[in-house]
Amino acid sequence: MSEFQIQSVALASQQTAPAWLSHLRQQQTETWQAAAWPGRKTEAWRYTSLAPLENQTWQLAQACSAELPDDLVLSDALRVVFVNGHFSAQLSDPLPQGVTPFSRAQPEEQVLILAGLNQTLVADKHLFASLNGALLNDGLWLHLEPGQRLAQPIYLLHLQTAQQEGELAPVRILVQLGQSAEATLLEDYRVQAPGISAVSAVTELQLGANASLQHYRLNLEEENHLHLGSVHATLAADARLQGFTLASGSRLKRLDYHLRHLGQGADLKLQGIYLPRGNQRIDYHTEVEHVVPHCTTDEVFRGVIADTAKACFNGRIHIHPQAQKTLAEMSNRNLLTSPRAEINTKPELEIYADDVKCAHGATVSQLNDEALFYMTSRGISAAEARVMLSFGFVNELVEGLALEELRVWLRPKIAAIFAQTSSLTRHLIHD
Known part of the structure; x- marks a missing residue:
C-alpha cells in the first residue's frame, strides 16, 4: 500500500459512522487496501501525479457550522447543503419526500440505500470510489417513484470549511429515477478556506425506463483544494441523460465519468469545459459503454489551457457486439493561450459491432493571430x-x-x- 492508503485506512478506522453502513464500509476498505497504487507507468494516470496526496498528512473533516456563500447559483431551487460531507439542516430547505440524507434515513430507507449503492460502479476501473466507500458517513439519496416529476431543480451545495490544514471529506450521492420520472440536479463544490484540503466525491445515477435527468456539476474550488470525483450512470430503455461539467484546475483534480447504456433507445448528451491556468492540473477521463442496440451518445468537451497549466482528456466510447444501430459521436477541442500550456488528449473508439455510425476527433489550437490583429486594429486592446x-x-x-x-x-x-x-x-x- 501507498502511504496515502495507509493514512486513509487509519482514518476510516477512527471514524464514527452509522451502524447500518459498517458492513459496506468494511468491504470498501478491503477493496481500497488491496488496490494497486498507480504510478507513471499506469496508463490511466500517466499524465497525472498523485504526489499532492502522498506529500500531505491528512485528517477527516468534521461536521461544523458554516455560512452560505453570497453568490449562490440558483435561487429558484430546492437547496440541499452538506458541510464537510455532513448534511446541514440549518442551511438547507425543508426536504420533500424522495430527497433523503443518509443520516436521516429510516430503517426501511436504509435497506433501499444499501441495495442501490455501488450498483453503477466498476470497482477495478475507479480506484478512488472504494476510498469514498471506506470513508462513507453521510450522503444524499434522491429517489423518485415512477412518473414523479420534481417541480424545482435540486441545488446540492457542498461546502468545505478546511478549518485545519489537510482536511479530507467524503461526498456520496445516489440518484434513482423510476420509470418516466424527471429531475434536474446541480452539484456545486465550494471551499471556504485557502488551506490544503481534499474531497472524494462519488455520484451514482440510475435512470429507469423513459426517465429523464439533467445533471450539472461545477468544480470551481480554490487551487489548493484536491478533488477526486467520479460520476457513474446506467440508462434503461429510452432513458435520457443530459450531463454538463465545468471545472477549473488545482494542484490535483481528477474527474471520471463512466456511463452505460443498458436499455434500447437510451440517449446521452455529455458536455464539459475545463479551464486550468497558472500551474494548475486537471484530468478528465470519460467512458461510455453501449451494451445494447439503438442507443445514442453525443459527447463534447472543450478546454482552454493558459500559462503553464496542464490538462488531460481521455474519452472512450465502447460499442459492445450486441450494440447494433448505435449512433455515437465524441469531440474534444482545446485552445492553448500560452506557448507553455499543455494538453494531452486521447479520444478512443472501441467498436465490436458492424452496423453503427460513430465518429470522434480532437483538435489543439492557439489563439488566431489574424483574429487578434483584426480586433486590435478596430480599437480593442x-x-x-x-x-x-x-x-x-x-x-x-x-x-x-x-x-x-x-x-x-x-x-x-x-x-x-x-x-x-x-x-x-x-x-x-x-x-
Whole structure:
C-alpha cells in the first residue's frame, strides 16, 4: 500500500459512522487496501501525479457550522447543503419526500440505500470510489417513484470549511429515477478556506425506463483544494441523460465519468469545459459503454489551457457486439493561450459491432493571430481581444444550457478566469 492508503485506512478506522453502513464500509476498505497504487507507468494516470496526496498528512473533516456563500447559483431551487460531507439542516430547505440524507434515513430507507449503492460502479476501473466507500458517513439519496416529476431543480451545495490544514471529506450521492420520472440536479463544490484540503466525491445515477435527468456539476474550488470525483450512470430503455461539467484546475483534480447504456433507445448528451491556468492540473477521463442496440451518445468537451497549466482528456466510447444501430459521436477541442500550456488528449473508439455510425476527433489550437490583429486594429486592446476569443471558444456550450440561472451565473465566472482585470470582465459580459 501507498502511504496515502495507509493514512486513509487509519482514518476510516477512527471514524464514527452509522451502524447500518459498517458492513459496506468494511468491504470498501478491503477493496481500497488491496488496490494497486498507480504510478507513471499506469496508463490511466500517466499524465497525472498523485504526489499532492502522498506529500500531505491528512485528517477527516468534521461536521461544523458554516455560512452560505453570497453568490449562490440558483435561487429558484430546492437547496440541499452538506458541510464537510455532513448534511446541514440549518442551511438547507425543508426536504420533500424522495430527497433523503443518509443520516436521516429510516430503517426501511436504509435497506433501499444499501441495495442501490455501488450498483453503477466498476470497482477495478475507479480506484478512488472504494476510498469514498471506506470513508462513507453521510450522503444524499434522491429517489423518485415512477412518473414523479420534481417541480424545482435540486441545488446540492457542498461546502468545505478546511478549518485545519489537510482536511479530507467524503461526498456520496445516489440518484434513482423510476420509470418516466424527471429531475434536474446541480452539484456545486465550494471551499471556504485557502488551506490544503481534499474531497472524494462519488455520484451514482440510475435512470429507469423513459426517465429523464439533467445533471450539472461545477468544480470551481480554490487551487489548493484536491478533488477526486467520479460520476457513474446506467440508462434503461429510452432513458435520457443530459450531463454538463465545468471545472477549473488545482494542484490535483481528477474527474471520471463512466456511463452505460443498458436499455434500447437510451440517449446521452455529455458536455464539459475545463479551464486550468497558472500551474494548475486537471484530468478528465470519460467512458461510455453501449451494451445494447439503438442507443445514442453525443459527447463534447472543450478546454482552454493558459500559462503553464496542464490538462488531460481521455474519452472512450465502447460499442459492445450486441450494440447494433448505435449512433455515437465524441469531440474534444482545446485552445492553448500560452506557448507553455499543455494538453494531452486521447479520444478512443472501441467498436465490436458492424452496423453503427460513430465518429470522434480532437483538435489543439492557439489563439488566431489574424483574429487578434483584426480586433486590435478596430480599437480593442490585445488583452481584451484574448479574453473575448477565449470566452467565445466555450460560450457555445454555456449558451446551450437549459438552466437560465446557471447560464447567467456562469458568464462572469468564466470571463473572470480569462480576464486579468475586473474592467475586462464587465465589458465582456455587458457587451
